[in-house]
Amino acid sequence: MVSRVSLLLLAVIGCWACRGCLAQIPIPARTDGFVYGGKPLEWGETVVVEAFLDPVCRHSRHAWPELKKAVEHYNSRVSVVLHLFPNSYHSNALIGCRSIHAASKLNRSFVYPLLERFFKYQEGYYDETTYTKSRSTVADEITNNIVVPIIGQANLAAYKTGFNDSQSDQAARISFKNGCAxxxxxxxxxxVNGIPLSDSDSPLDFNEWISIFDPLVAKM
Known part of the structure; x- marks a missing residue:
């Protein structure tokens, strides 16, 4: 009898979990993502790479410079769209993603310099490093050590307002749900051009990117 009750409870929980997965993702006012280089993105005119990266992910840190170098090699023939993806198993990922979204509201040119600064100093915000610190302490440290050197002291008050409002939180969550969907x-x-790369959760080096892009660029 106990086992039957347990199975029934598991079935009910499973149904509710599936119902949550099928819920409509909130539709943002503008398409999710940040185009590298600040150029307008024209689908069908360039090879488009959508990169899902986490600012406190070790592998994201290793992957970005190689992709950036390959994209710059092709100039305007390859475009990158960054989607911030706060991994749930990185405790400070949501803070990092919210901070970039908040900075983008001040000026979208802050996005990539801020992402790269996160990569440079991310070891200070790994789970094991901040285990004994409160969330507010970590957020303050990220603001002072990562964000302010990019946005400038004059923008600090506006940044804090943006970080603490619901819009930056919603933007980060939509990015995450978009990736999950x-x-x-x-x-x-x-x-790449809407098609997922198999095993792309392992960083690709410059030559691997070139081997992907060359045949595509040649057909444009």
């Missing part, structure tokens, strides 16, 4: 298992993860 598209089958992103973790970071880094990449789509």
């Amino acid at each position: 598209r089958g992103v298992p973790g970071t880094p993860y990449f789509f």
Whole structure:
């Protein structure tokens, strides 16, 4: 009898979990993601790489410089769209993603310099490093050590307002849900012209990117 009750409870929980997965993802006012280089994105005119990255993910840190170098090699023929993906198993990922979204509201040119500064100093915000610190302490340290050197002291008050409002939180969560809906298992993860790369959760080096882009660029 006990086992039957347990199975029934598991079935009910499973149904509710599936119902939550099928819920409509909130539709943002503008398409999710940040285009590298500040250029307008024209689908069908360039090879488009969608990169799902986490600012406190070790593998994202290793993957970005190689992709950046390959994209710059092709100039305007390859474009990158960054989707911030706060991995749930990185305690400070949501803070990092919210901070980038908040900074983007001040000026979208802050996005990539801020992402790269996170990569440079991310070891200070790994789970084991901040285990005994409160969330507010970590957020303050990220603001002072990571964000302010990029946005400038004059923008600090506006940044804090943006970080603490619901919009930055919603933007980070939409990015995460967008990735989950598209089958992103973790970071880094990449789509090229809308097609997922198999095993792309392992960083690709410059030559591997070139081998992917060359045949595509040749057909444009």
